[in-house]
Amino acid sequence: MRPILHEPGPISMSGYLSQTGYPIAAGQRLRLTAAYDNSRAHTRVMGISLVYVAPQAVSGCAAPPTDGRTFQPAQLKGIPFRTKTPVFKVPLTGIGADGKAHTISRPAGRTVKLDKRSSVKVRDYYFAAPNASVAPGSTLTWDFGPATLHNVTLANGPQGFASFNLSEGRRFKFRFTKPGTYRIFCALHPVLMTETVTVRPHKRHKKH
Template sequence: MRPLLAALLGLLLCAAPASAGEQLLTLYSPPIDSLPYVHRTETVELKPDGKAAPAQPGSILGFQEMALVDSKRPDAKPLPVDKMMVHHFLYYAGGRVDPGPGGCLGGGFIAGRGEEHPNGRFDAAWPPEQRARYGIQNVMHDGSAPRWTLQTMVMNHYQRSKRFFVRTKVWYTTEPREPLYPITVGNCAHLMNGMAYDVPGGGAPGSTFSDRSTWTVPFNGRILGGGSHHHGGALNQTLRSVTCGRTLLDAKAYYGADDHPYNTIRPILHEPGPIANGTFRTLQGIPVTAGETLEREAVHSNAQLHVAAMGFWALHLVRDDTVTPCGPMPTDLREVTVPPVYDTAAPYVFDRLVPQLLAPRGRWRAFDGRRLEVGDQFFAKPRLTARVGQKLTWEFTGYEPHSVTVANGPRGFSSSYLGNTRGRYSFTPTVPGTYKLTCLIHPTTMSQTVKVKRT
């Protein structure tokens, strides 16, 4: 018996190194409940128990899938995007060893999915050659595996409440890897509004609106990949080296054809966004050096208003002290997410305005300068008249988060798209016309119309 046990133990010891190689983990969030026809942000914790987040310290080699499912069955299919549309997932693992510079979303950010990824698959963005060498460190200072946090914003188009799980498939290893740093490059001044900003609209056909920011490279290294998150009349987003006078990445926004679910989904809770935004990979890497200035420019159509627009880059950076200033661009840089079918005729979907889904009722009231209450499921004074130049101030008094957002009108504006439960938001209209307002979180049950006159 002892020789047999010794032989078995020997086999297990020999197999141990192999088990430390690349694994594909399937992880699930706790259940999340959504009311019908809402899109609100939920944040859940993912415990490092091997079921919600990796149990062992190691390295994240890549994300194969981020999907919504209503069951933990291994064969469960992702929920259709015309029923449960993902605006974004954001994954964080705070307190890790050497998280890197992080960027706008901080060093805890490790990955995300936006609406520009309708199928939730990322195989091409994490090639095996990269996974064999680099990984995002997933270890705390005490040697344990970190707890993850997941922020979700999902739009429920079912006519009932819906319970779902976020299924995440992660390539993982406990073997050593060179650190890879996820970095979000955008206008960090927008962070308090969830990285969102408003495109006011009202421009001539073909007019554009740009949101720009700069970022200083913290160390010598190489950019192995970049994904553009860009919506709200998005045209293209660039990342340019001011120091070297060259464009590093230029991401076009691709829109779905007329029959794509993003264009046919009803009710419209969010303006149709891109079905791809440009994701780039290079194993050679784009060389950048410490102190180099990079400029990001997100270009939007400005003919129509686009509220809660966004534009930022998610980059993957590795250290490399051998790079030289303004070294040659890689020869293997390529875009990996060009959709097989997309709309090629401008103006794409920029003229498809989001409707005001609830018509306000009651008598028209003239604005008297007092604060306008926004409570749970209501706007006080739902039909209001005002004059150009009058400062309108809304005050949030509810227990649930709400927003004051233009669904359609002569110009676009919005309070925090994440919603507020307290505080105030002000806007002074300079253009006359009818402003149809809604709450982004409760678009089918909350609305207000403001008619603005010149005198």
């Protein structure tokens, strides 16, 4: 088994801290949102929020606390921490003839040339086009089957993207603008479900 960290390292994580906190009255709905930078390739990102009930009664939501600050956990301990995300390419993994998991460069099967707007079926447990080739600017739509949850997760490639866990005919699409090879897997079934999408180089117009 090859462990894959969801972050570059514990000391690279950031957080938000406030001793005062956000006052919320009992019975009110608390809605949390988070935005992650998906411009670089990564497998998954996790967000954690801690909520506790204070003994004091409050009448309702108030202004944000004035003592809130964003921090790196390592800063609190005086430990040097990373300021730049390290580059690491997650490999694809497949099952060999010996029944063991091995690193692969691409799944088995020929490369299929797809149109600028094409759809790929995602079923139990495979991508219908395990190796696809598209032109720059093409939009690929993954059509998820009716039963088991699957997803599209980028292992490595020129541009980061990932889908939610989907099923029941739901779809996910992505527009490929940067040429290169995108190695993809289902994070729920990483050994069984792999795919490569090769975005061809931009055509050079001949000068007359």
